[in-house]
Amino acid sequence: MSPARVGRGTNPLRGADDRRLPRIAGPSCVVMFGVTGDLARKKLLPAIYDLFHRGLLPPGFSLVGFARRDWDDDTFRDVVRESVETGARTGFHEEVWAGLAEGLRFVQGTFDDDAAFDRLAQVVDQLEDERGTGGNTAFYLSVPPASFQPVCEQLDRSGLSHQDPHRWRRVVIEKPFGHDQASASRLNRIVEGVFPPDTVFRIDHYLGKETVQNILALRFANQLFEPVWNSHFVDHVQITMAEDIGIAGRAGYYDGIGAARDVIQNHLLQLLALTAMEQPNSFEADALRTEKEKVLAAVRLPRNLSRSSARGQYAAGWQGSEKVLGYLEEDGTSATSTTETYAALKLEVRSRRWDGVPFYLRTGKRLGKRVTEIAVVFKQAPHLPFTEGAVEERGQNAIVIRVQPDEGITMRFGSKVPGASGMEIRDVTMDFGYGNAFTESSPEAYERLILDVLLGDPPLFPRHAEVELSWQILDPLEQFWARNGQPEQYTAGGWGPRSADEMMRRDGRAWRMP
Template sequence: MSVHPQPARLLVLFGATGDLALRMLWASLYDLQSEGLLPHDLRLLGTARGELDRAGFQAVVAEAIQRRVAVSELREEVLQSLLARIDYIPAELGDAASANRLCARIAELRTGDIVYHLSTAPRFYVPICQILAAHGLNDPGTRVMLEKPIGHDRASADAIIDGVGRCFDESQVYRVDHYLGKEGVQNLIALRFGNGLFEPLWNARYVEQVQITVAETVGVEGRGDYYDHSGASRDMLQNHLLQMLALVAMEPPVAFLPTAVRDEKVKVLRALRPISADNVAAETVSGQYTAGAIDGVAVPGYVEELGRPSNRETFVAVRAHVDNWRWSGVPFYLRTGKRLPKRCTEILVQFRGVPHSIFGGGAQRDIRPNALLIRLQPEERIELQLMSKTPGLDRHGLRLSRVALDLDFHEEFATQPRRLAYERLYLDALEGNGTLFVRRDEIEAAWHWVDGILGAWHQLEITPRPYPAGTWGPSAAMTLAERHDHHWRD
């Protein structure tokens, strides 16, 4: 196995005409081309079931890029230089002759390392890898990117991981959680480990609670069959939220290198306190949206969108605990849901209050704990919330107000274009850097914990509580925090 992968000279995109590819992937490759970050001799081979020739496929890619890239950043010469790299071959995995033609084309185009990006349904991961292995296209100079979800529980995840693992070594497998490619998530890493200010305070002695929220205003949007199979727990909690929790809670790695970072993340996931039938009612809430309004526009409920009855959760809130020395006693509140009042992804680290207030009167009532708010979307910013004197005079002495030291990344880095998560992930995969990808034991530990919740719900026949679209989930989610004298940040 090559210890130091070489920059890839061929990227093979399976599912090249799929939704993800047309929304995100080709636009990301365009931006990398625009910035001169693609290896100069990199070729791009798309494959899907559609019977297109090269020119027809390039037209599909060009249309997708023109639809997704801002007009101000769209340059014809960049687009044409990217299209010149692109080839296409249709393939049907169940047809041996078709698979043979695909593999022959890959071998023909190969001049160095290869990255395979499997932007397909997970059920195709193992068959695709088996085909590549059967044609000798899984040697140490190859890498394979896999999209989430990896399975729908620990057992199915193990089956996929084992099947892929029989074809590719673990070091060759790059499992994608696109949240790890977001600028805001990487800023969390920089904030924690690039500054001496926060790390001494980043523990149970000074932190009262942590909240991680991923809120969406949209419903299932034509993905009803997929979503009804997964639900919020499998779709979001098992991967995105737990990855962010791990980055918040992990110990400082010895270096910003793949093994070191992922070693620390998996320690956190293994330290999560199990949630079982004994405590699931007290530590979790599930919900399903009913008809309501988003931004004043009436929207249907989940079962109306789905077109059939369902007990699948579209909202989940969890009070999690990381049982180790650094975080013992600090609750991590996690929540995610569809049809919530606003779209946002954010992490709130609330510090403990001052041990003794010297202020009396109104100032005594004004004082609030300090907090660090890390917003990932829709805008990226970091706010440090502090107490300050309210300007002016008051007969009864000082009054205090909470103010924010605010770093707005769009303002601070106004000349820098906003980056799609896949730009970072593609760049790293092409260079052979696995730091921002998910290792097998992380997947296993996350599924083990989430399986405990799902199993307990099933055992106790706990079904989702209704909540009107446009609200912050069932009222029980508010109680989840309030009975511990905490409050969600809305």
């Protein structure tokens, strides 16, 4: 069976103009730097196979790995095969693999090796002739930000980045994009000094998740929600990304970065922007980005950060039935580290729609369960014609968008208790689950994003202005924390430090228990 025909009828990645037709990339090649890293092996390589399996990549699609390892093409194919067999979502099939494997190449070298990049240029040219890639090439920089400059300079020197009317060249950059606003601006000058801005794709894999994109559908395709999506009806918004794992051997990356830089600056502020933005004129990239940038430009930190933020480090405890170490005991972590593994803060959006509505963001490791959600919590009805005892168990109405792991939407509202004498009200929930409502399988986030890069479709990729605005929000908080000593310890398996609960109590609110 030809890979171009596999899964054609059930592809969930539809084109904007004709929902019945899949979006298929044209002739193209991906050059992947950092191909030996965890991200490439666990996410990127399986995602490329899954796209090929679904017939969304052309038969001549090619992938070139670049790394220091002393490998040849056959060794690289073995490494890719192992990653695909372990991580492919669509299942491993020999005939599909054989088609993809024909286009796999490997170039050995370091980022300061001129000869290696010259060899890479030759391989890209050969693939244009041998595989029909058209010279169209995406350079995927799955490397630390410190490597952006040498890689970009080599791509420029070797001519690989040079634009041509008859072909395209694009660059894909993984987070973190800098560690503050100044470093983000510096990295942007480096990258856009080589690649034009419209050829730079900054990856935030959260934006590739189906449930994140469904925020736009929920809000703008339904008359039911948009009229109450404002400060007249909404009491507050909670955005949570909780993980039940620790740093998992990533101390070299994580220590010195922390939860706020790792998650809030990108993932959670993007979720805030999608939740709070005005309706765009269209879902074209510029229209979406413009509305998100307006929201981020309107976000303000409260003046008193000691009362409106919290940070913590997980201590030793129990994660389920497993005894786990505290952060300071993890291998590779300094015993005096002040890096937070939990961060929470209150933000304001200074706009007519959201005036007076607080947005609470929190993220942490070694928490009670793995969950990412957006909870829009509504005000109580202004007049209740019920006795006090009839509504004792009634909370506030809420719409909860579950991003992961159980993707869907929950609505909470009050209902009469069956059989009760009189009007006794109790909270109930109405639940929508993606897995139950649709027969199509949801693609992994990286499938959607890689395909969008090859199609040159940028709506899901933040532009540099969004990155700088996000750092502009976070930098004062990081500076405040840097002046205020050690994060508060919290027990692994719980829900974070006491200071986070106190922050909410001061406002007369409480965190949701997912």
